[in-house]
Amino acid sequence: MTGLDRAVRRIGFTGVSLAILALGIAAAAVGDFAVTASHPGPELLRMLHGLLTPDLRAVNLWALVDTLAFAVLGVGLGCASGFVLALGFPHLAAIRALCAGLRSVHELFWALLLMQVLGLGPATGVLAIALPYAGIFAKVFAEMIEEADRPALRVLPPGTGAVSAFFYAGLPDLIDQFGHYTLYRLECGLRSTLVLGFIGLPTVGFELDAAFKAGAFPQAAALLFSFYALVASRHVWARPWTVPFLVVGAALVLPAGLPGGDAWQNLVRFATRDVVPAPLRGADLLSGAPWAAAFGWLGDILRHQVLPGALATLVLSQVALCTMAALALALFPLVSRRFAGPVGRPLGRALLVVVRSTPDYLLAYVLLQALGPSMLPAVIALALHNGAVLAYLLGRQADALAYRADAPRGANLYFYETLPRLYGQFLAYALYRWDVILRESAIFGILGVATLGFYVDGAIAELRLDVAAVLVLATAALSLGVDALSRALRRALRVEPGARRRGGATSPPHLELASGRQGMTYDGT
Amino acid sequence: MTGTAIRIDAAEIGYPGRTVLRDLALTIAPGERVAVMGRSGSGKTTLLDLVYARAAGRAALVPQQAALVRRLSVFHNVHMARLDRHSTLFNLKTLVRPGRREVAAVRAVLDEVGLAPEIFRPAGDLSGGQQQRVSVARALHDGRPILVGDEPVSALDPVQGSAVLARLAARHETLVLALHDPALALAHATRVLVLDRGRIVLDAPARSLAPADVAAAYGAAEPGASGHDPRP
Numbered sequence: 001m002t003g004l005d006r007a008v009r010r011i012g013f014t015g016v017s018l019a020i021l022a023l024g025i026a027a028a029a030v031g032d033f034a035v036t037a038s039h040p041g042p043e044l045l046r047m048l049h050g051l052l053t054p055d056l057r058a059v060n061l062w063a064l065v066d067t068l069a070f071a072v073l074g075v076g077l078g079c080a081s082g083f084v085l086a087l088g089f090p091h092l093a094a095i096r097a098l099c100a101g102l103r104s105v106h107e108l109f110w111a112l113l114l115m116q117v118l119g120l121g122p123a124t125g126v127l128a129i130a131l132p133y134a135g136i137f138a139k140v141f142a143e144m145i146e147e148a149d150r151p152a153l154r155v156l157p158p159g160t161g162a163v164s165a166f167f168y169a170g171l172p173d174l175i176d177q178f179g180h181y182t183l184y185r186l187e188c189g190l191r192s193t194l195v196l197g198f199i200g201l202p203t204v205g206f207e208l209d210a211a212f213k214a215g216a217f218p219q220a221a222a223l224l225f226s227f228y229a230l231v232a233s234r235h236v237w238a239r240p241w242t243v244p245f246l247v248v249g250a251a252l253v254l255p256a257g258l259p260g261g262d263a264w265q266n267l268v269r270f271a272t273r274d275v276v277p278a279p280l281r282g283a284d285l286l287s288g289a290p291w292a293a294a295f296g297w298l299g300d301i302l303r304h305q306v307l308p309g310a311l312a313t314l315v316l317s318q319v320a321l322c323t324m325a326a327l328a329l330a331l332f333p334l335v336s337r338r339f340a341g342p343v344g345r346p347l348g349r350a351l352l353v354v355v356r357s358t359p360d361y362l363l364a365y366v367l368l369q370a371l372g373p374s375m376l377p378a379v380i381a382l383a384l385h386n387g388a389v390l391a392y393l394l395g396r397q398a399d400a401l402a403y404r405a406d407a408p409r410g411a412n413l414y415f416y417e418t419l420p421r422l423y424g425q426f427l428a429y430a431l432y433r434w435d436v437i438l439r440e441s442a443i444f445g446i447l448g449v450a451t452l453g454f455y456v457d458g459a460i461a462e463l464r465l466d467v468a469a470v471l472v473l474a475t476a477a478l479s480l481g482v483d484a485l486s487r488a489l490r491r492a493l494r495v496e497p498g499a500r501r502r503g504g505a506t507s508p509p510h511l512e513l514a515s516g517r518q519g520m521t522y523d524g525t
Numbered sequence: 526m527t528g529t530a531i532r533i534d535a536a537e538i539g540y541p542g543r544t545v546l547r548d549l550a551l552t553i554a555p556g557e558r559v560a561v562m563g564r565s566g567s568g569k570t571t572l573l574d575l576v577y578a579r580a581a582g583r584a585a586l587v588p589q590q591a592a593l594v595r596r597l598s599v600f601h602n603v604h605m606a607r608l609d610r611h612s613t614l615f616n617l618k619t620l621v622r623p624g625r626r627e628v629a630a631v632r633a634v635l636d637e638v639g640l641a642p643e644i645f646r647p648a649g650d651l652s653g654g655q656q657q658r659v660s661v662a663r664a665l666h667d668g669r670p671i672l673v674g675d676e677p678v679s680a681l682d683p684v685q686g687s688a689v690l691a692r693l694a695a696r697h698e699t700l701v702l703a704l705h706d707p708a709l710a711l712a713h714a715t716r717v718l719v720l721d722r723g724r725i726v727l728d729a730p731a732r733s734l735a736p737a738d739v740a741a742a743y744g745a746a747e748p749g750a751s752g753h754d755p756r757p
Binding site for chain 1: 581582585586587588590592593594595596597601602605606607608609610611613616617620660663667669
């Protein structure tokens with residue numbers, strides 16, 4: 001037992017919650033959460049009006065098709081490579097490290113970096129999704145394989161090759177789970193693709209960006225609604241037998257999928273020049289002077305960009321984490337049978353599905369235009385999106401609780417039965433969500449909040465890719481650090497998210513997701 | 526009849542903190558048909574696992590649960606017994622598109638347990654008794670000289686069970702089976718072992734026993750206290 005375990009167990013659920021809340025309040029006091037727009041009211045009203053009068057004729061159908069194509073190819077490639085990586089995941093620490101690295105860099109950062117090599121083409125969009133998703137798929141698939149009960153492995157004749165054994169006795173009973181999870185990931189892929197549009201890829205996000213900038217809110221609303229329709233109809237068009245058609249269709253829609261002839265030269269230039277720290281470029285590496293300069297250069301970046309960016313990222317994510325938690329606790333009764341009743345529950349569920357289908361990046365973008373630049377729009381966006389995800393899951397858990405026949409009702413039920421019994425799960429889910437929020441907080445810098453993404457965006461705009469690389473690495477390290485802390489806390493508290501199975505073991509959330517019709521993400525947006 | 530005997534000689538066998546079998550000295554000669562009997566928890570499965578491990582690649586296994594891959598067809602579940610005799614590439618090809626020769630061989634085995642019509646149905650769709658027969662067919666298809674079976678006919682009626690045991694006896698030189706039906710055991714085994722609390726309390730040729738002797742041994746609380754040792 002480590003010192004952390006002992007300390008955490010002494011303060012318990014309450015202590016950990018209060019510590020996180022205290023940090024959140026401190027962060028709220030430090031951060032800038034003002035409404036800076038001089039007249040946010042009229043702008044919000046015009047947006048609302050646009051939302052009520054969508055201009056469906058303005059929807060560019062090709063943008064929808066491209067969005068789907070990017071998501072299908074990106075998620076498909078990520079799934080295939082993730083599957084291969086998953087086979088080596090338990091055996092090779094190098095593969096686990098590679099996957100953690102791939103996962104810890106947000107798809108927007110991948111896109112910004114890939115753009116330097118592949119240009120603003122389809123390959124950039126596909127790879128920006130495929131790379132981080134490969135890391136996620138590898139981890140999740142590996143966990144599914146490890147969790148699976150495979151009695152048939154025992155009866156295989158001795159001397160059966162590992163590959164034959166896996167394909168006969170392992171994979172067939174896992175394939176449904178893999179399939180469900182992959183199709184669910186496609187939904188996340190659609191959201192990621194939309195966000196990539198904001199940096200120039202020809203998806204719905206690109207059109208949305210243009211519409212918002214022009215103040216054409218009815219057009220933006222129509223685009224948004226058609227995106228919802230695409231996500232909501234996933235169960236119709238994303239089925240096992242439609243997959244070949246989707247993949248072939250997507251490859252045909254994005255014909256320029258192969259990068260141009262100079263991609264190789266770009267890659268060489270990128271690797272040997274652009275990301276090499278400026279003081280070392282072309283310098284005589286055998287003498288000491290360039291190295292001293294490089295240390296100075298690195299120190300400057302750490303002091304003036306990484307440190308303030310990381311602080312802002314932590315402040316934003318801490319406030320967002322607390323707000324999300326409060327929102328989830330307030331909202332989950334909406335989707336719980338005991339509280340919302342047979343009429344209220346479907347309505348609550350519809351509300352939460354719409355909120356979680358809206359990418360938080362888009363929410364932040366819209367609110368930033370209405371409320372002006374500060375951390376407030378980002379917090380609202382993060383709390384709404386993640387709070388809806390969390391509330392939805394907690395509602396399902398609440399319905400799975402067995403109440404005694406004479407259980408109280410209403411607030412008494414909530415505070416005396418439901419909340420105490422659900423609290424461990426709630427903490428587990430919230431902690432699980434923590435590094436997702438952190439990665440998103442960093443990304444919101446691109447929108448102008450001074451988190452790490454702000455500095456990455458600036459460095460790329462100035463074509464200082466060496467600086468950008470240091471900042472992206474710092475973001476990845478921060479994300480891995482929070483992930484490790486979250487895992488340590490969950491272990492110390494002995495809570496894991498997921499449905500309690502017979503025998504007291506819990507299933508990891510992705511297994512629960514893969515089994516449910518309405519899945520949700522834990523690893524990405 | 527050229528196989529070597531299986532010898533087990535151990536003072537204590539079990540898991541950390543829990544001893545399952547004690548004072549075990551057992552030799553199983555090639556050609557013997559051993560029925561292992563005893564109440565649940567008496568150590569039968571542990572003994573069979575031990576026999577299977579000692580047989581080191583010369584045994585086919587029918588585990589307690591049928592241990593089928595539910596998504597795969599009955600054909601593939603039975604074909605699995607011969608994965609070690611083909612290249613990986615051939616196995617993968619057979620997974621997608623079985624060859625005519627393999628199908629014919631598996632169909633012949635399934636015919637012996639009355640499941641030939643179900644050859645291409647997913648194993649998960651079958652009833653419990655049918656699944657158990659698929660598990661037996663897999664062992665038959667395997668064809669190794671020793672068969673280790675943990676209650677291989679528990680889900681079958683006595684007539685079916687008897688027929689399946691006869692098939693196993695015809696195919697495999699040596700049988701080591703956990704059984705719970707004394708009549709079935711005495712009809713098919715040449716030797717009966719009864720376990721109680723991890724000790725062998727009865728070890729006798731089947732023809733010297735009546736069902737009542739076996740039942741009495743079940744009731745033996747302490748080894749040596751039985752007083753029903755029927756050895757001549």
